[in-house]
Amino acid sequence: MEINKFILFTLSLVLILGVNVESFHYLEKELESEQGLQGLYDRWRSEHKVQAKGPERFNVFKYNVQRVHASNKQNKTYRSELNQFADLTHHEMLKTYTSNIEHYLALKGPHGPIKGSAPSGGGSIAGDASKLPKEVDWRNHNAVTPVKNQGQCGSCWAFAAVGAVEGINAIVTGQLVRLSEQQLLDCDNDGRNNACGGGLPCEAFQFIKDHGGLATEESYPYVGVRETCCFAKFGHHSVTLDGGWRLTINVESDLMDSLARQPVEIALDASGDFMFYKEGIFTGSCGTNINHSMLCVGYGETPEGQKYWIVKNSWGEGWGEKGYIRLVRGVEDPVGVCGMYQYATVPMKGPETRNIEL
Structure with missing residues (x-):
């Protein structure tokens, strides 16, 4: 009987707070005093196994608590939470976990095909939206690997690129294989991409084509820092490509058209509420200075009619x-x-582009 009462109390508390049971939650009374905030900070550190602490880290945590709490008080279609980034400033988070995509785009110059022709059906020509599926989710077609974690390295470009390659390879061959981000960090460094310093997925596609494929994650595992390139891994247990293509800028229907055929790498501004996103349909706040690459795996619509994209990040399942x-x-x-x-x-x-030893 006592156990049943406890379960009912816990469920009631969750409903009252309006939070996901897997979220790190808090009571409003904890925010009313320095002592309460200190206790909340200690609980957060224990939850996320954070060893570092100090007055400045605590100040940042309190600042972010206010941001998250204020955001969740508003009538938004999404919720924020005190996640693993709660003791980082906005600047620290962007510097460590994102990549300055615009910087590398400027160095590359005006966009166009990487090499070869556009994918079948368009690529730079938007399809007829009325002929597209109402919803797409490549996770349901065995074309998306589990969520990965880039760690404290600005390698989002490599994870987004690899995710896209994993997707098209699965669609063409029927075989979903986890591929190596580390090989890109170590080897794709001839001035086009810069490991944890950032890069462009389109350049990674060309690198994979030019070097005879991309190794599996099992044969070339991720360590999260640039190491010496293992040239012996080229041409063994590798997925090959014909090149890559950049979609038309600022054309939503082009993205939908491409997603109907395969997962698509995208880039966006991961500032504002983005770093603390927990659940729901994200509408902002954020800017338009694109600094983070991710993998778009589909699109859908809620029963109420709100349309959304489904996007895979590389910050872990938490x-x-x-x-x-x-x-x-x-x-x-x-x-x-x-x-x-x-x-x-x-x-x-x-389909004629064969993989090597897979």
């Missing part, structure tokens, strides 16, 4: 909806929410 975020679709801004329509790419692979 962030967002088990590592995913749903971004609002159909906004008036031509660049999309957080600028996500400014840069999107796909790898190209035909």
Whole structure:
């Protein structure tokens, strides 16, 4: 009987707070005093196994508590939480976990095909939206590997690129294989990409084509820092490509058209509420200075009619909806929410392009 009462009390508390049972939650009374905040900080550190502490880290935590609490008090379609980034400043988080995509785009110059022709059916020509599926989710077609974690390295570009390659390879061959981000960090460094310093997925696609494929994660595991390139891994247990293609800038229908065929790499601005996203359909706040690459794996619509994109991140399953975020679709801004329509790419692979030793 006592156990049943405890379970009912716990469920009631969750409903009252309006939080996910897997979230790190708090009571409002903990925010009313320095002692309460200190206790909340200690609980958060224990939950996320954070050893570092000090007056400055505590100040940052309190600042972020106010941000998250204020955001969740508003009538938004998404919720924020005190996740693994709660003791980081906005600047620290962006510096460590994102990549300055715009910097590398400027160095590359005006966009166009990486090499070869556009994918079948378009790629730079938007399809007829009325002929597209109402919803797409490549996770349901064995074309998306489990969520990965880039760690404290600005290698999002490599994870997004690898995710896209894993997707098209699974679609073409029927074989879902986890591939190596580390090989890109170590070897794709001839001035096009810069390991934890950032890079462009489109350049990674060309690198994979030029070097005879990308190794499996098992044969070339991730360590999260640039190490010496293992040239012996090229051409063994590798997935090959025909090149890549960049989608038309600021055309939502082009992204939908491409997603109907394969997962698509995108880039956006991960500032504002993005770092603390927990669940729901994210509508902002954020800017349009694209600095983070992710993998778009589909799109859908709620029963109420709100349209969204399904996007896989590389910050582990503890962030967002088990590592995913749903971004609002159909906004008036031509660049999309957080600028996500400014840069999107796909790898190209035909059925005749054989893998090596797989």
